[in-house]
Amino acid sequence: MRFVVSSTELLRHLNAISRVISNKNTLPILDNFLFQLEGNTLTVTASDLETTLITTLSLENTEGDGNIAIPAKIVIDTLKEFPEQPLTFNINMDTMAVEILSENGKFSIVGQNGTDFPQLPELGDGATSLNMPHDVLLSGINKTLFATADDELRPVMNGIYIELSEDDLTFVASDAHKLVRYKRSDARADVQSSFILPKKPASLLKNLLPREDFDVKLAFDDKNAFFSLTGFKVVCRLVEGNYPAYNSVIPVNNPNKLTVDRVEFYNTLKRVSVFSNQASNLVKLALTSAEMVVSAQDVDFAISAVERIKCQYEGQEMEIGFKSTFLLEILSNLSSTEVQVELSDPTRAGILLPAEKEIEEEDVLMLLMPMMINA
Structure with a gap:
């Protein structure tokens, strides 16, 4: 040879x-x-x-x-x-x-x-196949991969849940503290189906897809998935099990709405979170109609920081606490100029949305659980 x-x-x-x-x-x-x-x-x-x-x-x-x-x-x-x-x-x-x-x-x-060398698996009779736009798959992975868990006890949380329907395509990832749901109405499937894509093949696809110019051929059954790209093929074993009912944890009635410059909010959090307790990373947000006060303290070392940001806020004045590392991750994975935060009360999850859409057909929702301020 x-x-x-x-x-x-x-x-x-x-x-x-x-x-x-x-x-x-x-x-x-x-x-x-x-x-x-x-x-x-x-x-x-x-x-x-x-x-x-x-x-x-x-x-x-x-x-x-x-x-x-x-x-x-x-x-x-x-x-x-x-x-x-x-x-x-x-x-x-x-x-x-x-x-x-x-x-x-x-x-x-x-x-x-x-x-x-190990043989490739074969897809079963009931396999689903479709063509998926390469940019939709890349955006779905990029927006959700950071929110996947590392949980040995609940392996279903360690991947991206991809839900196909005749109306849209949905990517979901959560680690029980934060959740991301990314929908695209410009990509659909003929049948309703879903699978959980493990973290490793998702990362590999994230590296291969930027060089792709054509639709990705996707075929999967209940055990394996085949992604066919130009010059490459990714074959992976899927995570087995049922993904939690993610829609039930997204709060529906959120009367308190905050709109703030994303980069300014991100930079303020970076500075203030240096002064937070290293174990909890707790930062407090005190919200009033025209400004948000971001604060953190570490009582053990007698250090604290406070910074004010101009914002638009409609709703009841409130103080809510978040883990700064998670909040920073979410803000860095949103790409809009301004971010909208929807809240119901200090004990319920906050929803973060881009204030303006980059792509008309996309729907991005990020959710973060609050922390007890007096804990």
Whole structure:
């Protein structure tokens, strides 16, 4: 088996799929890339059993077919040191010896039999498939990924819940303290369905999608999902279980409405939160019609900070407490100039919304649970 490939092109593809390889693989074969040559198409696969990334390259100069597992680290470390040039891979399928021939040298590696590499799962009969706009999928992941949990006891919270319907597409993530719901009315499915996308494949898609120009082909059943992009395929095992009824925790009647400049609010919080208690990160917001007073203190170290911000506020004067780290995360993941905060009372969740929409068809809602001020 033999093929000639551009060093930089191969490195770009391998870098993209190498992110899936775990440092603690249970099977030694998973420390390798699976190279499969069929005609003029080279397919390279990387996997950690739960998630598999596949990339394809079209080559002009090839000879023979076959598959071989080649150590991932040594291939990438070698390719990084080459300037752009054609490399010839000579592979002896009997001895699994791999020779990489460059303009001036020869590099020898020993591979493993490719048949030992785990097989891809197959979708069941009741699988759902659709084309999803790449920008919608990227926005949905970008807006929700930060709010996923790391909860071993409730694995369903450790992923993004994607809900498909004939009217819209909804992405939801929550860690029980904060919740994000991102809806897009310009993307729909023919059938009502849903699945929970784990955090790792979501992060991998987040890195691959900015380079994508076409719709993503999505196919999934109750166990696995296949995302087909241009030149890449992401296959992952889905989180099994039922996602909590997220709509029931979103307060409906919120008469108190605050509108404030997002960047000013963010910068004030950054300064004031330095003075909050390190264990609780509590900041207090005191709201009146024309201004908001942001304060924090750490009694143990006798430090405190107070800062005023101009705002528009309609409703009862109130004081409410939030964990500053969560509030900062939410504000940094909203992209509008002004942010609208809807509140019912100091004991119920606050809803944060962009004051103006970037995209007409999107609906972004972020929710944050308050903290007891006198705790």
